[in-house]
Amino acid sequence: MAHVDRLANTHVLVFGGTSGIGYAIANMALHYGARVTISGSGQAKVDTKVEKLRSLYPNTPASNVAGFAADLLDKENLEKNLKSLLDQVTNGGKNKVDHIAFTAGDQLSLPKVQEVTIETALHGFTVRFLAPAIIAKLLSTGAYMPVSANSSFTLTGGTNTHRPMPNWTFAAAIGASVEGLTRGLAVDLKPIRVNVVLPGAIHTELFQGLLDVSTPEKIAGLKKGFSLLDAFGQPEDIAEAYAWIMRDRFANGGLVTSDGGRLLVGTESLG
Numbered sequence: 001m002a003h004v005d006r007l008a009n010t011h012v013l014v015f016g017g018t019s020g021i022g023y024a025i026a027n028m029a030l031h032y033g034a035r036v037t038i039s040g041s042g043q044a045k046v047d048t049k050v051e052k053l054r055s056l057y058p059n060t061p062a063s064n065v066a067g068f069a070a071d072l073l074d075k076e077n078l079e080k081n082l083k084s085l086l087d088q089v090t091n092g093g094k095n096k097v098d099h100i101a102f103t104a105g106d107q108l109s110l111p112k113v114q115e116v117t118i119e120t121a122l123h124g125f126t127v128r129f130l131a132p133a134i135i136a137k138l139l140s141t142g143a144y145m146p147v148s149a150n151s152s153f154t155l156t157g158g159t160n161t162h163r164p165m166p167n168w169t170f171a172a173a174i175g176a177s178v179e180g181l182t183r184g185l186a187v188d189l190k191p192i193r194v195n196v197v198l199p200g201a202i203h204t205e206l207f208q209g210l211l212d213v214s215t216p217e218k219i220a221g222l223k224k225g226f227s228l229l230d231a232f233g234q235p236e237d238i239a240e241a242y243a244w245i246m247r248d249r250f251a252n253g254g255l256v257t258s259d260g261g262r263l264l265v266g267t268e269s270l271g
Contacts, residue, residue: 005032005033005247006150006246006247006249007029007032007033007034007243007246007247008032008033008034009033009034009035010029010034010035010098010099010246011034011035011036011037011095011096011097011098011099012025012026012029012034012035012036012037012097012098012099012100012101012246013036013037013038013039013089013097013099013100013101014026014029014036014037014038014039014100014101014103015039015070015072015100015101015102015103015104015131015135016039016040016102016103016104016105016156017036017037017038017039017040017046017049017067017101017103018038018040018045018046018048018049018067019040019049019204019205019206020103020202020204020205020206020235021103021156021199021202021204021235021238021239022038022101022103022104023038023049023235024234024235024236024238024239025101025103025239025242025243026038026049026053026065027053027056027236027239028236028239028240028242028243029099029243029246030053030056030057030060030064030065031057032243034064034099035063035064035065036053036064036065036066037065037066037067037068037089037097038050038053038065038066038067039067039068039069039070039085039089039104040067040069040070040104041069041070041071041072041073042069043067043068043069046067046068046069047067049067050065050066050067053065066089068085068088068089070082070084070085072104072106072126072127072131073106073126073127075126075130078126078130078131078134079134079137079138082131082134082135082138083138086135086138086143086144089144090143090144093143093144096143096144096145096146097144097145098145098146098150098151098152098246099151099152099153099154099246100135100139100145100152100153100154101154101156101242101246102131102132102135102153102154102155102156103156104127104128104131105127105128105156106124106126106127108124108171109123109124109170109171110167110168110170110171111170112167113167113169116170120170121170121173124170124171124174125174125177128156128174128175128178129174129177129178129181132153132155132178132181133181135153136153136181136185136188136189136194139153139189139192140188140189145192147191147192148191148192149191149192149193149249149250149252150249151191151192151193152192152193152194152195152245152246152251153185153189153192153193153194153195154194154195154196154197154242154245154246155178155181155182155194155195155196155197156178156196156197156198156199157175157178157179157182157196157197157198157255158171158175158198158199159198159199159200159257159259159262159263160172160175161175161176161179161198162198162263163262163263163265175198178196179196179255182194182195182196182253182255183253186252186253187253190252193245193249193251193252193253194252194253195245195251195252195253195254195255195256196254196255196256197238197241197242197245197256197257197258198255198256198257198258198259199233199238199258199259200226200227200233200257200258200259200260200262201222201223201226201227201232201233201259201260201262202232202233202234202235202237202238202258203232203233203234203235204235207232224265225265226260226262226265227259227260227261227262227265228260228261228262228264228265229260229261231260232260233258233259233260237258238258240258241256241258244256
């Protein structure tokens with residue numbers, strides 16, 4: 001039997017799909033013949049990126065790319081906002097999603113241990129932990145995703161959870177909570193598969209902001225400190241990790257790294 005690409009003719013929903021890793025996942029999925037829906041915090045930017053994706057694949061029906069905004073920072077209305085989004089994405093459950101990649105995140109809160117408050121310690125959990133937790137609740141109903149090993153929900157953590165830099169205590173704690181959520185959901189949502197990808201230093205728009213205020217010497221030090229390859233990863237590199245998880249019906253409850261060997265590098269030069 002000839003090999004068939006398992007992403008072809010599937011429906012992929014990407015949270016955080018307007019930039020960085022999320023946009024690269026959407027681009028990759030379209031290339032392999034999937035129907036793609038992206039979500040971001042603002043509808044104007046979502047619409048712009050939908051049109052850009054359509055322009056990259058002019059022979060693909062325009063209906064194969066869609067996008068809807070959702071405010072994941074609105075904690076009081078988070079479940080309502082996510083349910084509304086999933087209803088739009090799936091046409092009320094008639095056209096379910098096969099795969100969800102969750103790459104959304106707001107600006108990281110990095111309070112120092114000596115200065116942390118209850119509010120600053122908890123702030124970073126809203127988008128990165130609470131939002132995927134509520135998505136999982138909605139998926140558990142069976143209304144939005146087929147309850148099958150062909151289906152997947154992939155979260156995003158970070159290698160700094162395992163090798164935190166100075167003053168990254170609370171960011172590392174958020175990442176650890178996402179990893180625990182992943183393992184628990186893999187059990188509770190079975191046979192839907194749940195995994196988490198741990199990016200290293202990926203050259204996204206957000207990361208470029210750090211480079212813009214760094215000297216060439218500092219950038220060279222970051223490359224050495226963040227990777228055995230003396231380089232930063234590209235979003236299109238790590239997008240393949242999400243693709244593998246979507247395709248592999250036996251990948252479940254796992255932590256997948258794409259970090260250039262980041263976990264084998266010390267943190268001393270990064271403080």
